[in-house]
Amino acid sequence: MSTVRAATRGLVVADDQLLVTVLHGRTGEYWLTPGGGQHFGESKVENAAREVLEETGYHVRVGDLACGRDYIGARHFPEWDTRFQQTELFFWCHLLDRERDLSVLDPDSSQVGVRWVPLAELIGSPLFPRRLAHWLHEDPSTRPVWLGDIN
Template sequence: MTRPRSAARGLVVRDGELLTIRYRTDGEDWYVAPGGGQQRGELLTETVRREVYEETGYEVTVGSLAYVREFVPSTHYEGSGDDHQVDHFFWCERVSDEPDEPTARDSVQAGVRWLSLDELGGVRFFPGPLGDRLGDRLSDGDSGEMGDGNDAVYLGDVD
């Protein structure tokens, strides 16, 4: 068995919208917060900064840890492998309003999209429980500003 893969993702919010990556597989769209795998010797905050820039073109300042999620596919999908990933979600702020061209899109990445909080519940957003929590938290007037002093939340093994 291999060790769990460590990944970091950025939660970038502007005017009630969340920055997401739109993927398209088997003719269907689904969304995630930008981010990806941690490289050997790289701090999680460096991973977030690099991955958000590569996938979206936005330079960000990385703030506090917001959520931690594990994903073990075999507990959710019959016949899937034993991959195990731990995602660390950090609050981030954009350095500028206009992005550069993304430098390293994933092979199934179909675009970048700002999703309104109202849209989060109506699209395939992963992990689903995070979309629910973000919608609730941000609609309650929380700005999602980085470093707001809230403790990180462990979401568990969720899809």
Template sequence: MKPIRNSGKAIIIQDEKILLTVNKDDDGLFYLCPGGGQEHSESLRQAVIRECLEEIGEEVEVQDLVCIREYIGRNYIDGDPGMHQVEFFFECNLVSPNPTFEHVSVPDDHQVGVEWVELSRLDEIRFYPSELGVRLKNKDKSKRYLGDIN
């Protein structure tokens, strides 16, 4: 059994659009907030900054914690049964006023790009976790712990 892993994620919103990584699997495109696994001796904020540099090629300024989600792989049809990840989603701002997203150094395995997506379209695309998309679209900040949701 694998240990529980922490993951720091960035919620970057500008002009009613959210910046997401574009990923591809056998079912087509899916979208995620940039971010990833926390390394030993690294704070969650440091993890978010490092992961954003790797996945979107831009530095971010990490703000407040928006919510926490658990991913328990055995609860999903195609999930990794040994995976248990606690994801911390932080509101972030891009440091550069003119980001290019051209310096992606370590994209995730399925990552094929970076895209600004209108918040109003989050229910039209395959965005994970979908409950976070609903909350962002509706500007709902009522609860911080989302639990194990898809």
């Protein structure tokens, strides 16, 4: 069965570091910004806040839309991801507390941790989508909002 899903992701930047989830999968270790599929009846902002909390334990206030992308699995991993497609909206998120609430953690099945990565170390890292590392270093006044079908 094919899946098309709407999702949000949180861009949590503090002290020039990006909050990422660390996962292990077919491609080895990779990093994602916290996020995931939107539940029925849930707004995009509610989705982003819930996903950041469940995957990292951090409570955040969701701010402005940062950027968006499509992910069409068959175009990026045709050997194994041909039946999955997702549209993701990335929102700027602001930490409400530096302490993690571990009682609410509900990480993805392939998630093995959480890491703060200096922005300067993102280019060439295992962050997906790869374009995001460069995007974060671009001039905010000229960087695109829609990134297209990227990985």
